[in-house]
Amino acid sequence: xxxxxxxxxxxxxxxxxxxxxxxxxxxxxxxxxxxxxxxxxxxxxxxxxxxxxxxxxxxxxxxxxxxxxxxxxxxxxxxxxxxxxxxxxxxxxxxxxxxxxxxxxxxxxxxxxxxxxxxxxxxxxxxxxxxxxxxxxxxxxxxxxxxxxxxxxxxxxxxxxxxxxxxxxxxxxxxxxxxxxxxxxxxxxxxxxxxxxxxxxxxxxxxxxxxxxxxxxxxxxxxxxxxxxxxxxxxxxxxxxxxxxxxxxxxxxxxxxxxxxxxxxxxxxxxxxxxxxxxxxxxxxxxxxxxxxxxxxxxxxxxxxxxxxxxxxxxxxxxxxxxxxxxxxxxxxxxxxxxxxxxxxxx
Amino acid sequence: xxxxxxxxxxxxxxxxxxxxxxxxxxxxxxxxxxxxxxxxxxxxxxxxxxxxxxxxxxxxxxxxxxxxxxxxxxxxxxxxxxxxxxxxxxxxxxxxxxxxxxxxxxxxxxxxxxxxxxxxxxxxxxxxxxxxxxxxxxxxxxxxxxxxxxxxxxxxxxxxxxxxxxxxxxxxxxxxxxxxxxxxxxxxxxxxxxxxxxxxxxxxxxxxxxxxxxxxxxxxxxxxxxxxxxxxxxxxxxxxxxxxxxxxxxxxxxxxxxxxxxxxxxxxxxxxxxxxxxxxxxx
Numbered sequence: 001x002x003x004x005x006x007x008x009x010x011x012x013x014x015x016x017x018x019x020x021x022x023x024x025x026x027x028x029x030x031x032x033x034x035x036x037x038x039x040x041x042x043x044x045x046x047x048x049x050x051x052x053x054x055x056x057x058x059x060x061x062x063x064x065x066x067x068x069x070x071x072x073x074x075x076x077x078x079x080x081x082x083x084x085x086x087x088x089x090x091x092x093x094x095x096x097x098x099x100x101x102x103x104x105x106x107x108x109x110x111x112x113x114x115x116x117x118x119x120x121x122x123x124x125x126x127x128x129x130x131x132x133x134x135x136x137x138x139x140x141x142x143x144x145x146x147x148x149x150x151x152x153x154x155x156x157x158x159x160x161x162x163x164x165x166x167x168x169x170x171x172x173x174x175x176x177x178x179x180x181x182x183x184x185x186x187x188x189x190x191x192x193x194x195x196x197x198x199x200x201x202x203x204x205x206x207x208x209x210x211x212x213x214x215x216x217x218x219x220x221x222x223x224x225x226x227x228x229x230x231x232x233x234x235x236x237x238x239x240x241x242x243x244x245x246x247x248x249x250x251x252x253x254x255x256x257x258x259x260x261x262x263x264x265x266x267x268x269x270x271x272x273x274x275x276x277x278x279x280x281x282x283x284x285x286x287x288x289x290x291x292x293x294x295x296x297x298x299x300x301x302x303x304x305x306x307x308x309x310x311x312x313x314x315x316x317x318x319x320x321x322x323x324x325x326x327x328x329x330x331x332x333x334x335x336x337x338x339x340x341x342x343x344x345x346x347x
Numbered sequence: 348x349x350x351x352x353x354x355x356x357x358x359x360x361x362x363x364x365x366x367x368x369x370x371x372x373x374x375x376x377x378x379x380x381x382x383x384x385x386x387x388x389x390x391x392x393x394x395x396x397x398x399x400x401x402x403x404x405x406x407x408x409x410x411x412x413x414x415x416x417x418x419x420x421x422x423x424x425x426x427x428x429x430x431x432x433x434x435x436x437x438x439x440x441x442x443x444x445x446x447x448x449x450x451x452x453x454x455x456x457x458x459x460x461x462x463x464x465x466x467x468x469x470x471x472x473x474x475x476x477x478x479x480x481x482x483x484x485x486x487x488x489x490x491x492x493x494x495x496x497x498x499x500x501x502x503x504x505x506x507x508x509x510x511x512x513x514x515x516x517x518x519x520x521x522x523x524x525x526x527x528x529x530x531x532x533x534x535x536x537x538x539x540x541x542x543x544x545x546x547x548x549x550x551x552x553x554x555x556x557x558x559x560x561x562x563x564x565x566x567x568x569x570x571x572x573x574x575x576x577x578x579x580x581x582x583x584x585x586x587x588x589x590x591x592x593x594x595x596x597x598x599x600x601x602x603x604x605x606x607x608x609x610x611x612x613x614x615x616x617x618x619x620x621x622x623x624x625x626x627x628x629x630x
Contacts, residue, residue, distance in 0.1 A: 061485075082485065085516070090508035093474045097512070100414075100478020104461050104486055105406050108478075123468050124505070128475055131453045132465045 003034075030244040033222045033255075034206040037126035042198035042234075043141040045177040047072025049184025050109055050139075054080050057107065060188055063098055064111040065091045070200075071111035071141050091116045095124040095136070101136040107188055110136065114197055115156040122162060129193045130166040137187050138163075139196045145285030145312070145329055146201045146234055146322035161289020163195040166263040170215060171261040171292075173197045173283075175236035177205045179259060182213035190215055196234065199284075201322045204237050209259075217267035219235035220272070224254030227340050228272040231282040232258045232291045235310065235331060239282050242336035253340060263289055266298045273305050278347050280339045282310040284331060306346035308339040351394045354505035356565050358626040359430060360390045364596045366426035366630065370442040372616045377443060377451070380606040381497065382423035384528050384591040389427040396572050398490065401432035403460035405508050411490045414464065416472020417497035417526065418452040419608070422509050425449050429630070430463040440538070470503025472496060473523055475514050480521045491579060495524045496553040499531030502540045507552070513584040516551030522575045524587040527562070530604035544589060555585045562591035597622055 054060045054076050061083040062076050068086070077084040085101075087094040091112055098108035110117065117140035118125070129136045140159065147155045164171045170192060174180040180198050187194045221236070222243050233240035236257045243253045254272055258265070273279050279299065281292035292309040299305050312329050326332045351359070363386050371377035393399070397411045415424050422442065429436045434448070441447035448459040452467030464475050479481035483490055500506060513521055525545060529536050536542050546556045555578045559571030568589070575587045593607070594600030597619040600611075612617055 032423045086483065087512060088504075088515075090507075090512065092470075092505040093477075093508035093512055096471050096505065097478035097481070097510065098475020099464060100475040100480070102477075103406060103412070103479045104482020106482050106485070124471055126473075127465050128471050134464070160391045271585070287412075 013295050030241065031247065032240060032244045034240045036204035036206045038205050039202045040177040040205055041200055041202050042174060042177055042180040043070070043072050043200060045174070045180030046139055046141065046184050046196070046198050047075060049181035051075045052181070053188035054083065057188060059105055059107045061085065061101060061106045061108050062111065063087055063094050065089055065094050065107055065116065067112050070113070071139070073111050091121045092124050095121045096128050098136045099128040099132060099134040101191045102136060105289060108136050109139050110138050111141070113154060114140035114159045115154050118159040118195070119156060126166060130168050131331065132220060133168050134193060135191055137194045137196060139184070142200045143197045144233070145317045145325040145331065146199050146284060148201065148322045149270055149319050151319040152316035157284070157286045157312050157317065159195070159197060160261050160283070160285050160291065161293070164289070164294065168193055169262065170194045172215065172259055173233040173261055174231055174259045175257055176203055176207050178209050178211060178237050179213065180206045182211045183259065186213040186215055197232060201234070203234055206237060206240065213259070214275065216260045216263040216265060217260065218268035219257040220268065221257050222253070222255040224252040224276065226252045226276060227344060228256060228276045228279045229282060229336060229340065230256050230258050230269065230279060230291065230295050232261060233284050235282040235284055238326070238331070238333040239336055241333035242340070245333060245337050246340055251340065251344070256344055258291055262296060264294050264298065266302070269295055269298050270303050273299060276306050278297065278343045279307040280310060280336060280343055281307070282331070282336050284312050287311045287313055306343050308343040310336050310339050348460070349384045350380060353566050353569065356394055356569070359394055360565065361624045362627040363390055363423060363426045363430060365625060366436070366599070367422040367614055367620050368611060370422045370425070370439050371610045372602055372613070374443040375441070375610045377422055377610060378419040378608045379422065380593040380604065380608070381417070381526055381528060382420045383597060383600065384563070384595050385420055385423055385495065385526050385564050386596065387565050388524065388526070388589055388591075389423050389564060391568045391572055392493065393431045395569055397493070397628050401460070403433055405462070405463060408486070409488060409490060412463065412476075412492045414476045414479070414492070414494040415453060415466055416494055417500050418466030419471060421449070421451065421453050423431065428485065430627065433461040437630045468621045469497070469500045469612065470505040473506055473509040473513070475519045476521055476523070477509055477518050479577070480518050480559070481516070482529055483520060485493065489520070491520050491522060491576065493522050493524065495526060498525055498527045498529060498542055498545070499539070500537055501521045501525065501542055501545065510549060510552045510554065512573050517582050519580050519582050521584045522579055522587060523584065524589050526591055527588050528591045528593040530593045530607065532604065534604055534606050549586045553582070553583060555583045557585065559587055559588045559589045562589040563595040
């Protein structure tokens with residue numbers, strides 16, 4: 001639905017700063033370290049990963065609260081009808097049932113929108129899943145502003161914070177279709193509660209197929225020396241684009257993909273900032289409680305350094321296309337470039 | 348575990364009531380009222396109904412499972428678990444104290460045998476029991492899953508999500524019991540939030556309903572549980588409406604919400620223990 005809109009802000013930036021810029025000549029216009037030939041939604045990565053996980057392990061079961069199509073769980077349901085549970089529009093009950101299924105050795109994957117996967121059922125997750133250390137995989141689609149036209153009621157920007165505050169909870173926010181699929185397979189083999197966040201828009205597939213996904217291990221995608229950009233989710237792609245734009249201006253940015261918000265790879269963060277001396281975080285989330293918060297906590301405790309946030313600054317979203325929203329709320333490549341320039345002045 | 352006679356069960360119940368009062372008194376906190384009211388139910392369940400193994404395994408494969416949704420009545424559960432061999436009765440000395448496995452509300456975090464999920468925040472237990480029951484079905488395990496809820500707890504919306512689901516998906520290896528003592532913290536349920544007719548409500552949701560009218564008569568409780576068991580596995584979840592009196596067994600505690608979450612002082616404890624025979628031996 002949003003497939004052809006995502007590059008528009010870049011076009012705007014480029015018409016001002018660089019040569020005219022279109023999707024077709026992008027690779028010629030910017031020397032990107034990562035490119036793509038295909039685009040897909042990250043939720044499809046989840047759906048395909050779940051199907052594969054189900055084939056690999058008969059204990060994998062699926063639950064969905066009346067959003068099978070949106071969550072891309074239809075293929076799993078079709079292949080494993082006896083291992084699929086339609087709960088109707090009753091997310092609290094779904095979380096409890098998932099917790100109960102683990103007692104019989106099942107590995108439940110719950111599917112609904114990120115808003116209904118977290119805020120709506122926080123107490124159920126807290127008591128029946130996190131505190132009880134149940135092996136439930138809370139899989140959350142339509143997270144963040146890129147949900148688009150449905151507006152702020154559904155665009156949750158607080159979920160990473162809520163989930164990372166829960167003891168025992170692992171929190172993962174992959175960046176594209178391939179990484180989401182790999183993450184889905186990885187969490188099926190991980191014992192313990194996990195929150196897996198992904199989204200609705202079609203997005204460049206710029207990481208390798210069949211990649212190995214290591215929970216808690218940050219991925220340094222691009223080496224640099226002047227600044228480190230720590231990005232998560234959809235904004236990893238924006239960071240890749242920003243790095244190329246910065247390079248054209250003679251700024252060397254390191255790009256680190258923090259797909260696991262918790263446990264945070266503090267070693268990778270500290271190693272990088274020890275080299276670059278400053279940091280920018282980029283995420284589709286509130287400043288409060290997000291990846292930026294986790295990184296600044298790490299830096300404040302171990303290696304104080306200037307840092308800027310790219311994220312949502314204490315406001316709700318609104319209706320619009322994903323591209324328009326990322327631009328209006330300051331979450332695209334151009335804003336990462338701006339944040340980098342600001343943090344470099346503070347070094 | 349071999350089945351006990353009604354007389355033996357009554358003796359155990361008397362000891363369990365002493366345990367409840369002594370635990371709550373020792374820390375001057377906890378919930379004696381509904382613990383006392385549900386004593387017959389817990390004793391009947393653990394000593395005559397459940398096929399269970401005190402050598403605790405979380406997955407409970409091949410065993411009947413019990414979940415306590417209204418976790419605040421932990422004293423009665425802890426007493427019955429220890430008296431049926433899950434852990435030493437001496438451990439009841441640690442109830443609600445620092446570094447204890449006997450948390451104020453039941454939890455798995457400290458690894459107390461017999462507990463499969465944390466509870467206390469109300470409304471969640473039946474959903475969990477449904478999940479455990481469905482896992483048993485997938486595993487080809489024909490054991491039964493039991494859950495106890497409070498009647499005040501029926502005010503939580505999640506209970507009705509679960510009730511709708513269990514009937515729709517024919518979770519007929521599930522027996523839910525509601526402790527119908529008609530009291531909640533702030534007063535009688537008729538004043539706080541009228542439950543009106545729980546039988547009619549659950550029947551309308553597609554459940555089979557058994558009324559255990561004398562929820563503090565051991566023979567009636569056993570009979571009610573057996574009736575519920577016989578009605579299970581016929582396409583519908585089963586509800587056991589257990590009519591109890593809060594505070595049953597202690598004359599000054601019975602039939603009032605006053606003792607929902609209040610501990611007796613030493614004088615009151617002595618008075619209460621004087622009404623309850625020490626049958627197995629105090630911990």
